[in-house]
Amino acid sequence: MSDCGTCGPAGAGPFSEGKDLVEFVYCAHGGAIAVAPLPGGGIETKCQGCGEKFVMKTFVSKCPKCGGVHAVSPPRSQDPNGIQFAGVGYTLPDN
Ligand SMILES: [Zn+2]
Numbered sequence: 001m002s003d004c005g006t007c008g009p010a011g012a013g014p015f016s017e018g019k020d021l022v023e024f025v026y027c028a029h030g031g032a033i034a035v036a037p038l039p040g041g042g043i044e045t046k047c048q049g050c051g052e053k054f055v056m057k058t059f060v061s062k063c064p065k066c067g068g069v070h071a072v073s074p075p076r077s078q079d080p081n082g083i084q085f086a087g088v089g090y091t092l093p094d095n
Helices: 018-031
Strands: 043-046 053-056 060-062 069-071
Touching: 018 060, 018 069
Parallel strands: none
Antiparallel strands: 043 053, 060 069
């Protein structure tokens, strides 16, 4: 993984946590990963901000209720425990 050295926090990678991971995935491959559909149709999860249940369909997804930004990295795309939450009030750089 050497394709994300130009954006996001230094040293962030697919196994970072929280906002670092969200920004890493958001920037990976020029943003192509963030909007790519998750294999298997998505991961059912619970918003780590407000507790709303929703299905993450892309590697970076927002809670439909509070807009909380969640992301999962490709190596962990089948792992609900791999989902990271950027934090309450966080918004994506280009949104
Ligand atoms: Zn929420």
